[in-house]
Amino acid sequence: MTDALRVVLVDDEAPARSRLKQLIADCAPLAPAKVVGEAANGREALELLASVAADLVLVDIRMPQMSGIEFARHALALQSPPAIIFVSAYDEYAIKAFELRALDYLLKPVRRARLLAALERARSLAAPSGEALRGLEGAPRRHLSVAERGRITLVPVADILYLKAELKYVTIRSAEREHLLEESLSHLEQEFAETFVRIHRNCLVAKSRIRGLEKADVQDGEQGWAVLLDGCAEKLAVSRRQWPVVKEFATGQAGSK
Numbered sequence: 001m002t003d004a005l006r007v008v009l010v011d012d013e014a015p016a017r018s019r020l021k022q023l024i025a026d027c028a029p030l031a032p033a034k035v036v037g038e039a040a041n042g043r044e045a046l047e048l049l050a051s052v053a054a055d056l057v058l059v060d061i062r063m064p065q066m067s068g069i070e071f072a073r074h075a076l077a078l079q080s081p082p083a084i085i086f087v088s089a090y091d092e093y094a095i096k097a098f099e100l101r102a103l104d105y106l107l108k109p110v111r112r113a114r115l116l117a118a119l120e121r122a123r124s125l126a127a128p129s130g131e132a133l134r135g136l137e138g139a140p141r142r143h144l145s146v147a148e149r150g151r152i153t154l155v156p157v158a159d160i161l162y163l164k165a166e167l168k169y170v171t172i173r174s175a176e177r178e179h180l181l182e183e184s185l186s187h188l189e190q191e192f193a194e195t196f197v198r199i200h201r202n203c204l205v206a207k208s209r210i211r212g213l214e215k216a217d218v219q220d221g222e223q224g225w226a227v228l229l230d231g232c233a234e235k236l237a238v239s240r241r242q243w244p245v246v247k248e249f250a251t252g253q254a255g256s257k
Contacts, residue, residue, distance in 0.1 A: 005033035031119035042066030074145035081127035101132040
């Protein structure tokens with residue numbers, strides 16, 4: 001890190017950012033740091049980090065559009081992810097979750113002495129692990145993040161047709177295009193169990209996009225079933241193992257219409 005920590009502030013409330021900025025200036029004689037950028041939400045922060053080098057991000061947890069925890073998960077896709085300190089108005093019970101996962105946090109209203117200690121510790125603080133962040137937030141992410149040309153591309157989960165594992169990547173297919181994601185298909189299935197159904201050991205499809213099933217040659221001329229999706233010309237093979245689950249879901253879906 002440079003002599004002065006390069007800090008980005010992320011909070012949807014401008015007065016909260018102003019207070020943190022002033023506190024950081026007050027701490028500078030003992031813990032050299034400078035604010036190099038501000039953002040009102042996680043999406044803005046990710047765009048900012050594509051053009052501004054930062055050592056540390058102070059991010060509010062509860063924000064519209066994208067929580068601070070989801071932002072932190074997406075920031076890990078950056079080539080040089082910054083250290084992150086969460087700013088929270090959570091009660092003591094909720095804060096235990098951060099302590100158990102060794103994630104640093106500041107309680108609102110932030111006090112100068114506590115911020116000073118956090119800034120001093122930040123010099124040796126690494127970016128949080130994906131595993132620690134994964135278990136911290138109950139709700140699934142609203143987006144998946146893909147690193148492309150040094151920037152983070154956010155893919156809304158609501159726009160995804162299917163997720164297919166291929167070698168060490170997962171292909172994200174939306175109506176517009178494909179992206180490659182470095183995440184485990186099993187982890188994605190667990191996180192988005194309400195949104196996707198597994199049709200094959202290597203494929204999850206969006207439940208809301210299923211428009212029917214069709215007989216098809218699935219392998220070496222062998223007859224099986226394929227899933228038809230809205231907005232997708234590709235027919236996706238259903239494995240024998242997953243057929244009972246897919247059939248039950250598709251039948252229930254048709255019966256509810």
